[in-house]
Amino acid sequence: MASERYNAPAREKHWQGVWEAAQVFKTKADAAGPKCYVLEMFPYPSGRIHVGHSRNYTMGDVFARYKRAKGFNVLHPMGWDAFGMPAENAAMERKVHPGRWTYENIEVMRGQLKSMGLSIDWSREIATCSPDYYRHQQRLFLDLLRQGLAYRKSSKVNWDRVDNTVLANEQVIDGRGWRSGALVETRELTQWFFRITQYGEELLAALDGLDQWPEKVRLMQANWIGRSQGLSIRFVLDAATAPAGLDEVEVYTTRPDTLFGASFLAVAPDHPLAKAAAAQNPDLSAFCEECRHLGTSVADLESAEKKGFDTGIRVRHPFDPSWLLPVWVANFVLMDYGTGAIFGCPAGDQRDLDFARKYGLPVKPVILPPGADAATFEVGAEAHDGTGVMINSDFLDGMAPEAAFEAVASRLETTMLAGAPVGARKVNFRLRDWGISRQRYWGCPIPVIHCGDCGVVPVPVGDLPVELPEDATFDLPGNPLDRHPTWKHVDCPSCGKLAMRETDTMDTFVDSSWYFVRFTAPHADEPVDLEAARAWLPVDQYIGGIEHAILHLLYSRFFFRAISDAGHGAHDLREPFAALFTQGMVTHETYFRPSTAVGEKPLWLSPDEIELEGDGATRVARNAKTGEAVIIGPVEKMSKSKKNVVDLDAFVAEYGADTARWFVLSDSPPERDVLYTDVGVEGARRFVQRVWRFVDEIAQRVPDKSPMPESFSAAALDLRKASHKALHTTGRTIEGLRFNVAVAGLYEFANVLGSALQPRNSAEDLDWALREAAELLAHMIAPMMPHLAEECWARLGYNTLIANEAWPEAEPALLVDDALTIAVQVNGKRRGELKIDRTATNEQIEAAALSLDTVIRALEGRPVKKVIVVPQRIVNVVG
């Protein structure tokens, strides 16, 4: 009987049907085994899934399936991050309602995910745009509002004029909107905020406990939170120069030790002192105005010169009232960090130095760098902010900067001025409160009502959800909710008078800040079913892209705490994600036609529009339709915008899901990018067929599993050892998410199996070992190529599902070798090897090593000084 090729696309559909019919992946709350919550960051339903997206889900699925096999009760859900701008943009461009566009995409993408054979409990599916979801989010908002964790304030915000909405600080990348890429402008608006700063300290401190998170992500978050310890110092204004009504200014510094090096104060253009002074001085007023218009983009900031304007105001030095310092307005001082005012120490800060040099302000060194001569030391072009000894600093002279910090802090803390200390230790954060108002339609409505008499009135819980009106119009820019004729006009729940609904919706990052909680009980009446949350949280393994290192992951850590503190907590759990893995992307070459007009965007072409000729450096690409020459662009992450995507449906139809899964796991370490190539895919496809051929052949040769033979020949034993070792390493590497190594191990095992199949003669013990190898191979590939595994399992005569089978335990005796080959080094250089019994003593090994010809030759007659024997590994002869 000749082997048939394995028809992956057809068989995969079959097995998916079987799994679904048997509800194999539906999570049972009462199932035995420890819980394991495996989650991949849920997708935005943008249209279609391509091979690039599939890597994330494949990794999660391999882990989830492995954990299931290991006896864990696994929760592995999937949902849709379904609110967001693209839906609204589609509405504007194609005149289709955002809801319809979104749900149609979900339909398509759900089918695509299912075609990958993911072990997902689809009964828990969530779409954040569904009122069933967002009514709970509105409830959470109201609870945060009650707790004072949500509030409204007028502030400067980042305005994206392309998307016509506000952006949070975290959503501004290099001065541009994270989605639109438009240069962000500053606007003053009244907005809703979440008080994430209240958790700054905790969010920072708790990073230490996240030992299963990548160090990189923890660092990025720590930097983002940006805690700094310093001193807040009150400077008294010189009465002769002070504007009316103002008599002091507060300055924040992290370097109070350099206080004697102060040569000026600088305040932000929006600082009250600047405004007061500007009111008297038209030139200063003009300068402040100019500052406001500068500095919205990174490019501006980089090129922007340090500019200042002397207000004429003078302040007294805290340690010497007769020492007057000028107060300048400076364009580089930020109003919303610290106190919006600094003291400048040019010797110790590069910016202050540049500023001082430009405006001829004094530069007095206060820290003598190690090795410098006090008599001759002068500040040159570079400020010194490092270590050294304090000089020119009165009572601080001779101290280290750290000690001087303490000395200044404790002295100013106890110096009283008008009944309060002059100085106070203060911790500052770079983190700002999270602005969540978005002037868009396709988001979760903020459930409050503005009443002329009662002010901001929360929508009563019984009136939730505040649903989006279906009949909004999308033909104009701006917020469709705001211009809807009736939606916003409601009665005040408090006094009954006509009032106005809030027309802003929530940032979609709110939606994704708690979906993992909702998955634990997606149909509960309360937002969070405490029992389910306690049973399942935290997420044991979270998998997603590094691009969320700050945004989503910081918001979620905050929001989980905030809702816990508002009564929706699971025990005293504070961190939602116990382990995080950030996977690399699938990349692909790009192709484009050179554009004719200057500055015009390239005209991207997708890989299936391309014909490639030649190889290596001589490859040329042509447009398959027109034959026109096409430029091969750089390799980039697969993305719709550059068209360098491979559609999942087409791929699965041709190669099958298992090939896609195997390919995206192969070669590259999972945290690094993997390059999509046709030859790489061919390699994966070949392996699928190879596994099938082997199992098929073994099933023919050994149709039934007979009792285990009493003894095994050397060949059979070697095969058994290879099988069990492969089983062991496959498990270990999957556990550690080192999928590329797991894949390599399975290739290696397949090579061994292929060799073992070569002798066509049948022997009882070898047959038994072959069958064992085939069965174990089916188990080993099951997490990665689940359909093929089922096919193999069935071919071996089982009528159970391998998805329901336990991961076999490797026999410990088969994991060790009795005869070892160990390397022998002379002075650290490999000179030979030694075949030796595993139980040989160190003395025996040493003697054997020293008698090797190669060792004797390498020693060249020198006496042996020392022999290091590392049992079962290596011998090093030192001579």
Add this chain to the structure above:
RNA sequence: GCGGACGUGGUGGAAUGGUAGACACACGGGACUUAAAAUCCCGAGGCCUCACAGCCGUGUGGGUUCGACUCCCACCGUCCGCACCA
């Protein structure tokens, strides 16, 4: 500027401080075939050699160690994050 990661054959990469280059791709040779596809076998870091042996090799230079891709220091390069945060 600050912080971090990384640097291994033609390529992707492997290697608890212990035989560097597993495994795969590409490549070369061979088997099977009328032929092709598919499949299977063999080879392969560099230098020198008919071969054996030998020498050199994990960005560069030092260090620690019996032993370093791995740990430490400095430098070079690439990538990422933050960026007027006082």
